[in-house]
Amino acid sequence: MIRIHEVSFDYQIFSEDDNAGRKPALSNVSLDIDSGEFIALLGRNGSGKSSLTRLLNGIETPSAGEVIVDGLSTEDPAAIPSIRRLVQIVFQNPENQQVGLTAFEDIAFGLSNIGWPHEEMSDRIAWAIRLVGLKAPEDRPVSGLSGGEKQKLALAAVLALAPSYLILDEATSMLDPAARRQFVETLHEVRSKHPFTLIYITHHMDEVMDADRWVIFREGEIAASGTPDELATDPERLSDCGLELPYSRLLGERLRLQGVKVSSAPDIQELRRLLCKSN
Numbered sequence: 001m002i003r004i005h006e007v008s009f010d011y012q013i014f015s016e017d018d019n020a021g022r023k024p025a026l027s028n029v030s031l032d033i034d035s036g037e038f039i040a041l042l043g044r045n046g047s048g049k050s051s052l053t054r055l056l057n058g059i060e061t062p063s064a065g066e067v068i069v070d071g072l073s074t075e076d077p078a079a080i081p082s083i084r085r086l087v088q089i090v091f092q093n094p095e096n097q098q099v100g101l102t103a104f105e106d107i108a109f110g111l112s113n114i115g116w117p118h119e120e121m122s123d124r125i126a127w128a129i130r131l132v133g134l135k136a137p138e139d140r141p142v143s144g145l146s147g148g149e150k151q152k153l154a155l156a157a158v159l160a161l162a163p164s165y166l167i168l169d170e171a172t173s174m175l176d177p178a179a180r181r182q183f184v185e186t187l188h189e190v191r192s193k194h195p196f197t198l199i200y201i202t203h204h205m206d207e208v209m210d211a212d213r214w215v216i217f218r219e220g221e222i223a224a225s226g227t228p229d230e231l232a233t234d235p236e237r238l239s240d241c242g243l244e245l246p247y248s249r250l251l252g253e254r255l256r257l258q259g260v261k262v263s264s265a266p267d268i269q270e271l272r273r274l275l276c277k278s279n
């Protein structure tokens with residue numbers, strides 16, 4: 001379990017002009033993330049989502065409050081190697097996270113860093129590549145992979161390390177719609193076979209309609225938290241936080257507000273039938 005307790009976080013800005021000083025990014029955030037949960041962190045640009053993720057694996061430490069990962073405090077330097085192993089992050093741009101020239105080297109780098117037994121490394125790399133369905137030979141240069149393949153490689157590289165908590169920080173935002181769908185499908189397939197806690201940041205609401213919980217940030221604070229079914233019933237509040245439901249869900253909620261009986265996640269057939277009836 002990850003415990004975020006009354007956390008505030010300021011960036012220190014070093015500058016000779018008037019912008020120098022502390023810039024608040026998070027203010028008094030408390031949140032418990034249970035093991036095995038699929039939790040979506042949502043909110044407008046600059047609302048604090050990425051800042052929070054940097055606190056979860058100890059890249060940064062809170063200005064106030066504490067972050068505890070499986071009983072380990074991110075303030076404790078001795079705990080940082082364990083925390084960094086437990087909590088892995090896949091970022092937006094696959095190119096910023098690839099360190100090897102080939103897929104093999106790329107996955108091997110992370111494994112060597114955590115002291116994976118050398119004689120078991122090849123098997124582990126092959127396992128991770130298979131797991132994400134990356135159809136590329138291990139020795140193919142990373143530079144020749146498509147954007148979708150590069151992001152799958154980034155996923156394979158972190159999954160090889162067997163994290164307990166996986167953070168995806170807008171990991172699909174640079175992919176085209178087809179690659180995005182495929183990446184999300186792969187992610188959930190993998191998770192059904194090898195469960196881990198998924199902390200998912202996105203501006204694409206369709207990717208998180210089946211999350212266990214949404215946590216919505218506004219200006220560095222938690223504005224709302226609850227299941228998608230609880231929060232989707234208030235599209236105005238979502239829109240206030242810069243979020244827009246997928247069109248079919250939005251239509252369903254609008255029909256519900258007009259007193260039409262509609263299921264919680266209506267498909268196109270149901271919506272068509274209800275719309276025809278209500279005319």
Ligand SMILES: Nc1ncnc2c1ncn2[C@@H]1O[C@H](COP(=O)(O)OP(=O)(O)OP(=O)(O)O)[C@@H](O)[C@H]1O
Binds near residue numbers: 023024044045051052
């Ligand atoms: N390295 C940094 N130095 C100074 N301020 C920063 C830095 N990174 C983020 N901020 C500021 O902290 C606040 C929170 O930003 P953060 O990147 O956490 O938001 P976000 O919700 O991840 O946004 P986005 O959806 O655009 O990724 C913003 O005001 C942002 O300008």
Ligand SMILES: [Mg+2]
Binds near residue numbers: 049169
């Ligand atoms: Mg961000």
